[in-house]
Amino acid sequence: MSGTSSTVSADQHYTWHKPHFIESLWVRISVLVLSVVYLVYAFSTLEIDFERVARGIPRAMQIFSGAIPPDFVARGSLIVSGFIESIQITFLATFVGVLLSIPFGFMAARNVTILPVYGLGRGIVIVARSLHPVVLGVLFVKAVGFGAVAGVLTLLIYTIGFVGKLIAEAVEEIKYGQIEAIRSTGAGYFTILIYAVFPQIMPRLIGLTMYQLDINLRASAVIGLVGAGGIGSTLNSAFGRYDYGTASAILIVMIGLILVAETISGKLRRFTR
Amino acid sequence: MLEIKDLVKSYGAGQPVLKGLNFSTEDKNLTAVIGSSGAGKSTMLRCINRLVTADSGQIVFEGVDLLKLQGKALQNARRQIGMIFQAYNLVDRLTVMENVLSGRLGYVPFLQGAFRKFPQDDIDHAYQLLKRVGLSQYVNKRCDELSGGERQRVGVARALMQNPRILLADEPTASLDPKTSELIMELIANLTDELHLPVLINLHNVAQAKYYAARIVGLRNGVMVFDGKPDDLTDEHLEEIYTSKDELTEQLNPEMETAK
Numbered sequence: 001m002s003g004t005s006s007t008v009s010a011d012q013h014y015t016w017h018k019p020h021f022i023e024s025l026w027v028r029i030s031v032l033v034l035s036v037v038y039l040v041y042a043f044s045t046l047e048i049d050f051e052r053v054a055r056g057i058p059r060a061m062q063i064f065s066g067a068i069p070p071d072f073v074a075r076g077s078l079i080v081s082g083f084i085e086s087i088q089i090t091f092l093a094t095f096v097g098v099l100l101s102i103p104f105g106f107m108a109a110r111n112v113t114i115l116p117v118y119g120l121g122r123g124i125v126i127v128a129r130s131l132h133p134v135v136l137g138v139l140f141v142k143a144v145g146f147g148a149v150a151g152v153l154t155l156l157i158y159t160i161g162f163v164g165k166l167i168a169e170a171v172e173e174i175k176y177g178q179i180e181a182i183r184s185t186g187a188g189y190f191t192i193l194i195y196a197v198f199p200q201i202m203p204r205l206i207g208l209t210m211y212q213l214d215i216n217l218r219a220s221a222v223i224g225l226v227g228a229g230g231i232g233s234t235l236n237s238a239f240g241r242y243d244y245g246t247a248s249a250i251l252i253v254m255i256g257l258i259l260v261a262e263t264i265s266g267k268l269r270r271f272t273r
Numbered sequence: 274m275l276e277i278k279d280l281v282k283s284y285g286a287g288q289p290v291l292k293g294l295n296f297s298t299e300d301k302n303l304t305a306v307i308g309s310s311g312a313g314k315s316t317m318l319r320c321i322n323r324l325v326t327a328d329s330g331q332i333v334f335e336g337v338d339l340l341k342l343q344g345k346a347l348q349n350a351r352r353q354i355g356m357i358f359q360a361y362n363l364v365d366r367l368t369v370m371e372n373v374l375s376g377r378l379g380y381v382p383f384l385q386g387a388f389r390k391f392p393q394d395d396i397d398h399a400y401q402l403l404k405r406v407g408l409s410q411y412v413n414k415r416c417d418e419l420s421g422g423e424r425q426r427v428g429v430a431r432a433l434m435q436n437p438r439i440l441l442a443d444e445p446t447a448s449l450d451p452k453t454s455e456l457i458m459e460l461i462a463n464l465t466d467e468l469h470l471p472v473l474i475n476l477h478n479v480a481q482a483k484y485y486a487a488r489i490v491g492l493r494n495g496v497m498v499f500d501g502k503p504d505d506l507t508d509e510h511l512e513e514i515y516t517s518k519d520e521l522t523e524q525l526n527p528e529m530e531t532a533k
């Protein structure tokens with residue numbers, strides 16, 4: 001049979017259609033209907049008032065016109081001290097946070113710990129990661145009061161959650177042969193960690209630290225809005241005074257600072273391979 | 274000096290890799306262990322320095338059963354057993370010197386090791402060893418910049434840095450090209466003589482084993498099927514040692530391999 005005929009007969013007809021994303025007809029229709037019903041319900045309860053939106057437009061224009069030109073001078077010293085505080089919060093939280101992330105990250109790596117320690121490490125990292133910095137900021141402002149201390153504590157937890165998890169992943173990806181080699185010299189557990197594991201995660205750690213500095217600088221501005229010190233607090237009070245000139249000056253400096261931070265951290269990360 | 278009795282090891286639920294292996298050596302010379310892959314050569318060596326935990330049996334080294342040791346006592350036993358790995362297993366991001374000095378980590382306290390504050394004697398010894406393996410110009414070079422042969426020289430220096438009472442080498446030349454492979458084998462063989470060390474070396478290459486070893490041990494399916502001098506190793510023995518036809522032809526006609 002094979003290869004005898006090269007003509008394709010058109011006697012038979014086939015039907016084909018793209019398979020449905022949800023195969024069952026009933027499920028498909030109910031999902032569709034329920035989605036539409038919920039959307040209609042949600043819109044009707046939200047009471048979106050287009051008249052209010054329309055009335056808001058001139059107010060938005062007013063804010064923008066107030067923001068131009070930005071006013072760097074009137075509250076210049078406040079802006080400077082706000083940024084200095086933000087940078088201090090950032091550096092302190094990143095430095096201490098990364099140092100603390102190292103033990104927690106090692107604890108949360110399955111290949112170098114026993115199960116109970118792993119559970120504890122994972123738990124700490126997950127809890128630290130589960131809360132958004134703004135939520136943490138609100139909590140710490142309530143706990144220790146307005147100001148930089150709340151900001152440092154917030155970013156500290158944030159850093160442990162992020163860097164700790166990524167250190168754990170880096171440790172789980174190391175080459176095991178190097179551990180075996182150092183173990184076979186008679187080295188103890190912590191010596192093995194320092195000598196065989198740490199060098200392997202070092203470039204990732206430096207890269208992560210740079211990245212986290214960058215992230216924390218942005219976050220320090222946000223958590224300032226909820227009272228945790230730094231430039232965010234300055235920005236918040238500028239808005240409170242309807243001082244849009246100062247507010248836009250702060251935003252411009254913030255963008256510039258983050259651009260500079262990103263450039264520097266990118267350059268530094270390229271050095272560590 | 275080293276006596277292995279009824280050593281059994283299985284990974285998971287499958288067939289044991291070692292099925293009651295017996296072996297002993299008193300001699301301070303080079304013993305080659307040959308056998309096809311999966312015969313248990315690697316497992317045998319790894320059981321000795323406890324990188325792998327044996328299921329049952331005994332490994333008596335200088336009067337102590339290594340399988341019963343734990344914690345500090347195990348570390349003290351390990352530091353007397355040097356090991357050379359097939360994949361070198363150097364810490365890539367550390368320098369040549371740091372890797373050689375890591376052979377002392379079983380001897381120096383934790384903080385000294387962590388901050389690389391090794392005793393003067395160790396540093397002198399490390400320089401001597403690096404000179405001996407021909408790498409003294411690379412002291413501060415990072416190991417990931419070295420070639421395969423150079424890396425294995427560092428591996429040899431690291432193992433000897435332990436002042437080992439016995440040296441294990443797990444296919445130390447299998448990742449190298451034929452020429453470098455010969456150079457490394459020659460280095461290990463010469464050092465065995467110089468340092469008067471017993472060496473257990475897993476080899477894939479029977480020709481090399483016959484040339485360098487004073488004694489050859491053949492493993493098949495986790496038991497010893499040959500034990501004797503290289504000259505006593507006949508083609509019939511090789512047939513017994515190597516399970517697969519391909520491997521057998523490869524070992525019987527080594528020139529075919531090089532001709533390829």
